[in-house]
Amino acid sequence: MKVFIAVDNNNGMDSLVGERFGRAGYFLIYDTVGDAIVSIEKNAYQNDAQGVGIKIATLAVEKGCSAAIGPQPGPKAEEVLANAGIKMLIADKGTAREAIQHFRPQLET
Amino acid sequence: MIIAVASGKGGTGKTLVTTALALSAGECTYIDLDVEEPNGAIFLKPDIREEIAYTVPVPVIDKDKCTFCGACARACVYHALVVIPISRSTVVFPELCHSCGVCGFVCPVEGAVRETHREIGKIRKGNRGSIQFIEGRLNIGQPSAVPLISGITSNYITGENGRLYLLDSSPGTACPVVETLKNSDYVLLVTEPTPFGLNDLELAVELVRDMGKKAGIIINKDDERQTLIDDFCRRVQLPILLRIPYSLEIQEAYSRGIPLTEVRPVMKTQLKDLMGRITDGRW
Incomplete structure (x- = not known):
C-alpha cells in the first residue's frame, strides 16, 4: 500500500511530520510492501492563495495512495480523501518513520 | 445619477449619510449593498413588500x-x-x-454536467414614502458578497432618466466595494478625523482614482481641532463636501435608529444642495 505523508522537511524517513496538511513543505510517498520511500517532493502549492487542501488531496489520489498521514486536514481536503477511499490517519509530531511504525497495524488492512 | 457612499474605514457613517441623503432627496432609490450586514432598513423603516431568493448557477454531475x-x-x-x-x-x-x-x-x-441553482442571499424590496428601498442580505456562511451585489446592481439600476440611486457600500476597499463602485457616477467617501480614518481614506482614495471615479469627502464626527483629513484633502485635491459635527445627540439618535435628518432637520437643505451640485457636475 502507498502512503501519502505530509512532512515539513526533506530528510528521508527522518523527515518531520508536517504541522499543516495542505501547506506542509514536502510530501513523502512510502510503500509499505517494499518498505521503501517511493518519492519525496516539494509542495508546489504551499503558498497558493486558495484551494491548497483540494490540490494536495487530489495529488494523493493521483499518486495512487490508499492512506494519508498528517495533521487534521481541512474539510474540503477531507471530503476529497474520503470520496477517494483514502484512509486519513492523524499525526502531528514525530518523524515519518515513527508515524509508519505507529500506524503499521492500520496500514496492513 | 448613481451616487455610491463608501468609506475605507468601517463605522465612519456611510449608512448615517446614505439614509439622510435618501430622506433629503425625496424621490430616489436607496440600495443597501453592505450585504454582509445591511442596516439601512433600521433608519429608513421601509414597508417591505417583496423578498426574493437570489441564486447562482452551480454544476451537478450526472x-x-x-x-x-x-x-x-x-x-x-x-x-x-x-x-x-x-x-x-x-x-x-x-x-x-x-x-x-x-x-x-x-x-x-x-x-453529464447540469446546472442547479444555489441560493446565496435575499433581496428585499419596499418603500418609504417616495423612496424606493432595496436591500441585499447575504446568507450566513457565504464566502463572497460579489455575486449578490452584481445581481442587484444589474437588475435594479435601470438607468431610468434622471433617477437618483444611492448605493450604501460595505467598508474597506476589497471586491464588494469595487463591485458597488463600478457602476457609480460619483463616490462620496465618508471619513472621520482620526489616524485610522485617514489611513483607510487614503486607501479608498487610491481605489477610487484607480477606478477613474469622481469623488468628494464627507467628514463625520468632525472636530475643528483635528485637521488631518483637511490636510490630506488639500494635498490630494479632493473637495470636502460636508462636515457632520461630533455630537452626542447624533450618536444617541443613531443608536436608536433615528436618522440624521430627524435630529438635525436643517441638514436636509445642505444634503439636497450637495446632491444637486453632484448631479449638475459642479463637484
Missing part, C-alpha cells in the same frame, strides 16, 4: 453519464470540482464555484 475524464476539474481555476477516477466519483464544492460555466463547456459528454 454520475451515470460522467466518464470521469477530469476535463472539468482541470478547467476549473477555482478548484470547485474534483474528479476521482478510481472510485468513480466527483466532488463539487459549490461555495468555491464562480458560476462561470466552463465545466459544462469543456465536458465531452452531453448532459
